[in-house]
Amino acid sequence: MGFSLEDWGWDAGWADAFAPDAALKLLPARVAAQQRGLLTVATESGMRPARTTGAMRHKATGTADLPAVGDWIACEANPGEETLTVRRILPRRTKLSRKAAGETLEEQIIAANLDAVVIMTALNADFNLRRLERFLAVVRESGAEPIVALNKADACAEPGPYLGDARTAAGDAAVIAISAKTGDGLAVLERWIKPGRTVGFVGTSGVGKSTLVNRLLGREALKTKETRAGDERGRHTTTHRELFVLDGGGVLLDTPGMREMAFWEADQGFQESFADIETLAEQCRFKDCVHASEPGCAVKAAIESGSIPAARLESMNKLKKEMEFQKRRVDPAAAAETKRQWKSINKSLKKHPKYKR
Ligand SMILES: Nc1nc2c(ncn2[C@@H]2O[C@H](COP(=O)(O)OP(=O)(O)OP(=O)(O)O)[C@@H](O)[C@H]2O)c(=O)[nH]1
Ligand SMILES: [Mg+2]
Ligand SMILES: [Zn+2]
Structure with a gap:
C-alpha cells in the first residue's frame, strides 16, 4: 500500500500552517492513535511512535495543550531512533471536547480536526432524546458538522416515531436511519465521507460504531461485541480512539462508547441547537x-x-x-x-x- 499524508487529510492549508516548522527541518505528522502516553503518528514514511517532551507536558496548562488524536503536529527525528519527538501542535480547525468524567474540572479532548461527527444511537432502548440534544450541542461547539445516525434499523419494527423526535432535536443537522449490519442507508452516509475529510463516530457503548467503521473500511479492523440481552447495553469493547484511512479516500475515527457528554464549553453549539x-x-x-x-x-x-x-x-x-x-x-x-x-x-x-x- 502506498503511503501519503494526503490520504490522512494533509492539504494546502496544513502545508501553510507547517511552513515555519518545515524551515526548522521538522516532520509533519498526524496523530492516528493514543494509548496512555504513547502516540502513533502517520508520517510521510509510514506509521511511527511519537512522544511529547517533559518540557511540553510541564508547560501545558491542560490537556488541550497536548496532542490529541486527529492533531497535525511538527516532530523532530532522533538519530538512530524510531520514536519521534513532538515539537508543536498545528492550530486546530475543530476540537471536540467534553468535561472529563468524574469530579475533576478538566477538559478532555476527544479528537481534533474532525470535519463531521456522526452521532450514533440505536433504534432500541438506547435511544434517548436528552442525550442526543447534549451530543448535538457538543458537536456543534466543536466546529464539526453533526450528523445523526439511528442504527440497527433492521431490528426496529417502527422507526418512524424515533425519526420524528430525532429530527425535531437535530434542527438543520441530517438525521438518517441506517443498518451497519445490512448496509441499509450507508450510501447516504457516504456523502460525508470523502478524500481529505475526517469523520468521527460517537455514541454510547453497543450502538454499533465499530461495526459501522468495519463495514465502511471493508475489513474487520475493529473488535465488536454483542450487547447485553434485555437492556441493549454495550460492553465497552473499544477502548481507545483510532483513525483509519479508507481505500477510496477519507479518514474515519472510531471512539470508545461514551455515556457522559458533560459540557466543557458549548455556548455557540447550545444556541445553534435551540435556534x-x-x-x-x-x-x-x-x-x-x-x-x-x-x-x-x-x-x-x-x-x-x-x-x-x-x-x-x-x-x-x-x-x-x-x-x-x-x-x-x-x-x-x-x-x-x-x-x-x-x-x-x-x-x-x-x-x-x-x-x-
Ligand atoms: N441488528 C443489528 N445489530 C447491529 C448493527 N450494528 C451493530 N450491531 C451489533 O451491535 C453490537 C455492538 O456493536 P459494536 O460495533 O461493538 O458497538 P460499539 O458502538 O462499537 O460499542 P463500544 O465499542 O463498546 O463503544 C454487535 O453485536 C453488533 O453486531 C445493526 O445495524 N443491526
Ligand atoms: Mg466499538
Ligand atoms: Zn418567553
Whole structure:
C-alpha cells in the first residue's frame, strides 16, 4: 500500500500552517492513535511512535495543550531512533471536547480536526432524546458538522416515531436511519465521507460504531461485541480512539462508547441547537423572558399549540443551567456576570404586576 499524508487529510492549508516548522527541518505528522502516553503518528514514511517532551507536558496548562488524536503536529527525528519527538501542535480547525468524567474540572479532548461527527444511537432502548440534544450541542461547539445516525434499523419494527423526535432535536443537522449490519442507508452516509475529510463516530457503548467503521473500511479492523440481552447495553469493547484511512479516500475515527457528554464549553453549539426556541423568544413580551409564567410568552404559546414539545424547553433549561454552572466553575468573571444577569431578570420579573410564583 502506498503511503501519503494526503490520504490522512494533509492539504494546502496544513502545508501553510507547517511552513515555519518545515524551515526548522521538522516532520509533519498526524496523530492516528493514543494509548496512555504513547502516540502513533502517520508520517510521510509510514506509521511511527511519537512522544511529547517533559518540557511540553510541564508547560501545558491542560490537556488541550497536548496532542490529541486527529492533531497535525511538527516532530523532530532522533538519530538512530524510531520514536519521534513532538515539537508543536498545528492550530486546530475543530476540537471536540467534553468535561472529563468524574469530579475533576478538566477538559478532555476527544479528537481534533474532525470535519463531521456522526452521532450514533440505536433504534432500541438506547435511544434517548436528552442525550442526543447534549451530543448535538457538543458537536456543534466543536466546529464539526453533526450528523445523526439511528442504527440497527433492521431490528426496529417502527422507526418512524424515533425519526420524528430525532429530527425535531437535530434542527438543520441530517438525521438518517441506517443498518451497519445490512448496509441499509450507508450510501447516504457516504456523502460525508470523502478524500481529505475526517469523520468521527460517537455514541454510547453497543450502538454499533465499530461495526459501522468495519463495514465502511471493508475489513474487520475493529473488535465488536454483542450487547447485553434485555437492556441493549454495550460492553465497552473499544477502548481507545483510532483513525483509519479508507481505500477510496477519507479518514474515519472510531471512539470508545461514551455515556457522559458533560459540557466543557458549548455556548455557540447550545444556541445553534435551540435556534427554534431562541428565535421564538424574540417575540416574547419581555426581553428577559425565561418562559416560565410570564405573560405574552411566545415560547409558552408555541408549546400550548403543540408546535414545540414541552420536553424540549425543559431540556433547554436543564442544559443551560448545566452550562452556566460549568462556566462559573471555570471562569470567575463569567460567574459574576451570570449572577448579575439573573439578578436583573428576577428583579424585572418581580416588578411585573402579574408575576406570581
Ligand atoms: N441488528 C443489528 N445489530 C447491529 C448493527 N450494528 C451493530 N450491531 C451489533 O451491535 C453490537 C455492538 O456493536 P459494536 O460495533 O461493538 O458497538 P460499539 O458502538 O462499537 O460499542 P463500544 O465499542 O463498546 O463503544 C454487535 O453485536 C453488533 O453486531 C445493526 O445495524 N443491526
Ligand atoms: Mg466499538
Ligand atoms: Zn418567553
